[in-house]
Amino acid sequence: MSDGQQKKTFVITRFDPDRDDAPRKQAYEIPVHPDWKVLDALNFIKDEIDATLSHRWSCRMAVCGSCGMMVDGEPRLTCKEALDQYGDTVDVAPLANFPVVRDLVIEADGFMEKLTSVKPWIIRAKELAVEEGPMRQSPGELEEFKQFSMCINCMLCYSACPVVANEPEFIGPAAIALGHRYSLDSRDEGAAERNEVFRGEGTVFSCSFANECSEVCPKHVDPAAAVNQAKLNAAIDWATSLVLSRGGSK
Amino acid sequence: MSRNAHPHAMAPSKPGRTRTAPPQLPDRFPFGGRYLAYTLFDLTGILYLLLGLLVLCAVWSLGSGEASWNAVLERHRNIFYLGFHAIALAGLIFVGIRFFGFFPKAQPPRVGPLKPPPKGAILVGLYALWIGVTVCLSIVLAGGVFQ
Numbered sequence: 125m126s127d128g129q130q131k132k133t134f135v136i137t138r139f140d141p142d143r144d145d146a147p148r149k150q151a152y153e154i155p156v157h158p159d160w161k162v163l164d165a166l167n168f169i170k171d172e173i174d175a176t177l178s179h180r181w182s183c184r185m186a187v188c189g190s191c192g193m194m195v196d197g198e199p200r201l202t203c204k205e206a207l208d209q210y211g212d213t214v215d216v217a218p219l220a221n222f223p224v225v226r227d228l229v230i231e232a233d234g235f236m237e238k239l240t241s242v243k244p245w246i247i248r249a250k251e252l253a254v255e256e257g258p259m260r261q262s263p264g265e266l267e268e269f270k271q272f273s274m275c276i277n278c279m280l281c282y283s284a285c286p287v288v289a290n291e292p293e294f295i296g297p298a299a300i301a302l303g304h305r306y307s308l309d310s311r312d313e314g315a316a317e318r319n320e321v322f323r324g325e326g327t328v329f330s331c332s333f334a335n336e337c338s339e340v341c342p343k344h345v346d347p348a349a350a351v352n353q354a355k356l357n358a359a360i361d362w363a364t365s366l367v368l369s370r371g372g373s374k
Numbered sequence: 375m376s377r378n379a380h381p382h383a384m385a386p387s388k389p390g391r392t393r394t395a396p397p398q399l400p401d402r403f404p405f406g407g408r409y410l411a412y413t414l415f416d417l418t419g420i421l422y423l424l425l426g427l428l429v430l431c432a433v434w435s436l437g438s439g440e441a442s443w444n445a446v447l448e449r450h451r452n453i454f455y456l457g458f459h460a461i462a463l464a465g466l467i468f469v470g471i472r473f474f475g476f477f478p479k480a481q482p483p484r485v486g487p488l489k490p491p492p493k494g495a496i497l498v499g500l501y502a503l504w505i506g507v508t509v510c511l512s513i514v515l516a517g518g519v520f521q
Contacts, residue, residue: 197407220379
């Protein structure tokens with residue numbers, strides 16, 4: 125790093141469960157490169173200045189969904205955010221609405237429980253025999269759910285959602301989007317099971333359509349659309365189940 | 375980070391082995407950035423509550439004779455009530471525009487064999503319906519149908 129290089133100050137939220145009663149802020153002034161992402165700066169701080177800083181990251185190409193954090197108050201993938209769009213001082217904090225394990229690392233087990241509750245896999249009443257060949261799907265059938273399958277489980281949508289902040293039971297945007305993705309899949313026969321989950325304790329009807337989940341999604345998945353389509357499907361399924369004993373879903 | 379979210383927000387059903395810091399609300403919630411429009415949208419519920427009470431009072435006065443009804447009409451010429459109705463109208467338009475904007479994407483990809491119409495067609499239909507109902511109601515309230 126040469127003199128005259130641009131510098132930025134990173135105000136990072138720190139929390140050590142063995143020492144701190146509550147999270148605190150710590151500032152680091154570091155030299156930065158014009159082509160750096162926010163994650164590069166965090167890695168520089170950890171490698172060169174303060175090895176005790178804890179943060180998650182892996183792929184560095186906005187695919188793994190590990191490096192979600194609040195950057196200047198917005199949920200962002202730090203590997204995707206160019207540093208030059210921020211001012212001289214950048215505030216980095218752990219994702220909002222999540223318990224914090226340490227520094228910028230959040231507790232993700234609650235999210236994993238919500239995710240598995242919607243059964244995000246293909247459910248078949250009867251498995252096809254191998255000799256029957258693959259289950260074919262037309263491009264039109266694929267298009268119906270493809271957008272929702274792009275979710276990388278980065279949890280930014282949970283961090284932006286005001287309902288998640290106030291209703292711990294709410295299943296939340298990403299999990300509902302993924303459950304809805306499988307319910308829309310022409311190969312799946314589990315929509316009725318998922319609709320029961322959607323109408324249950326963490327009901328999709330808690331969503332008040334703030335649309336924040338879609339605003340912050342780094343993969344343009346539009347979870348708000350999925351949640352509100354799931355509301356309609358769950359309602360239709362419930363109404364149909366009143367008159368048809370087999371239920372309303374496929 | 376400023377205020378705490380619900381203490382159990384996104385918490386696992388069984389606590390982990392290490393102590394965790396409580397979840398925090400996003401800094402900008404409820405009045406900063408994009409949250410402002412959402413919060414205003416929710417706050418319009420107060421307007422509907424008050425409007426509902428006014429309608430109930432008006433209906434109640436109908437059962438108490440013509441003098442009572444005329445008193446209600448007279449009261450509603452007060453600048454306070456006119457101001458309230460202007461704010462309520464602005465709130466209704468704001469909610470309508472926001473709702474219409476989100477409505478197309480809440481439609482399922484298909485219901486049985488039927489696919490929803492394009493987003494533009496849905497929006498045109500919604501606004502046409504809104505304007506049509508408003509015009510019809512205005513004609514009725516102005517005495518154009520029932521004298």
